[in-house]
Amino acid sequence: MSIKDGLAVLVNVQARELELKFIDSEIADVEQERAVARSEIEAAEGELDAIRVALEDVRSVAKRLDIDLKSAEEKVTKFNDQMLTVRTNQELWAIQEEIGHAERAVSVVETKILEQLEHEDSLKVSIGQKSNELAHVRESVDVAIAKANNREAELISVKAKVDDALSNLQERIPEDLMKKYGDIKMVRGGLGVAEILDEICLVCNFKMRPQLYADTFNFTDIMQCENCGRIVYVAERLGIVSAADSAQDDIAASNSDQPVDSEPAAAGDITS
Numbered sequence: 001m002s003i004k005d006g007l008a009v010l011v012n013v014q015a016r017e018l019e020l021k022f023i024d025s026e027i028a029d030v031e032q033e034r035a036v037a038r039s040e041i042e043a044a045e046g047e048l049d050a051i052r053v054a055l056e057d058v059r060s061v062a063k064r065l066d067i068d069l070k071s072a073e074e075k076v077t078k079f080n081d082q083m084l085t086v087r088t089n090q091e092l093w094a095i096q097e098e099i100g101h102a103e104r105a106v107s108v109v110e111t112k113i114l115e116q117l118e119h120e121d122s123l124k125v126s127i128g129q130k131s132n133e134l135a136h137v138r139e140s141v142d143v144a145i146a147k148a149n150n151r152e153a154e155l156i157s158v159k160a161k162v163d164d165a166l167s168n169l170q171e172r173i174p175e176d177l178m179k180k181y182g183d184i185k186m187v188r189g190g191l192g193v194a195e196i197l198d199e200i201c202l203v204c205n206f207k208m209r210p211q212l213y214a215d216t217f218n219f220t221d222i223m224q225c226e227n228c229g230r231i232v233y234v235a236e237r238l239g240i241v242s243a244a245d246s247a248q249d250d251i252a253a254s255n256s257d258q259p260v261d262s263e264p265a266a267a268g269d270i271t272s
């Protein structure tokens with residue numbers, strides 16, 4: 001394999017690897033979206049559960065109040081029965097006072113029961129509202145999750161294709177070049193290949209010696225940046241668009257009078 005072909009495949013390998021990384025981050029985003037959607041349901045369910053618990057509390061308080069009411073009413077009945085056996089005025093006053101106490105106790109419990117009933121009603125209304133809300137949340141979350149699942153399936157199928165393309169490329173690269181690339185990549189945070197433009201490494205911005213640039217330009221050998229050690233290439237010599245140009249595409253489109261291609265003469269050197 002010629003130096004030029006080796007570099008071209010290597011650049012392709014790096015592009016596919018970056019693509020895979022991007023796809024993986026997209027898949028992670030999809031997972032995150034799904035988790036957020038699920039947590040919306042959990043939050044809505046949590047609110048509903050809290051109200052249901054409050055309703056149970058209210059009902060158990062209501063049961064206790066019923067018992068209290070019964071015993072208060074029994075006291076009133078008991079004192080009323082005692083009235084029949086009263087013999088003196090003193091006994092009458094005493095029993096009337098007891099009846100008064102008992103009746104007030106009944107009234108207090110009745111008021112509490114009414115309050116509890118109102119509370120119970122408002123909780124039931126809340127449960128109805130929250131149940132509706134939960135149903136809506138479930139609907140929208142189902143849609144969001146279905147969307148996320150579709151997106152994930154798409155990404156996985158694209159990833160499989162890129163994976164295949166990458167393996168094919170990797171097989172074509174000579175073993176020693178692949179190893180060199182792998183070592184640099186490992187040390188240099190994922191990027192093993194760097195473009196040089198106008199003698200400058202576009203990854204580390206180091207300006208290299210003219211001779212090294214010339215050797216890279218002429219495919220004398222596999223050359224490496226003197227600063228970052230990455231395998232370097234000149235984009236136009238590989239017949240690919242420079243990263244600097246593709247980054248400036250938007251600017252170039254709005255300033256079409258600005259020349260984008262640097263040296264038209266070099267175009268003749270590019271063989272397909």
Ligand SMILES: [Zn+2]
Nearest residue numbers: 201204225228
């Ligand atoms: Zn560099």
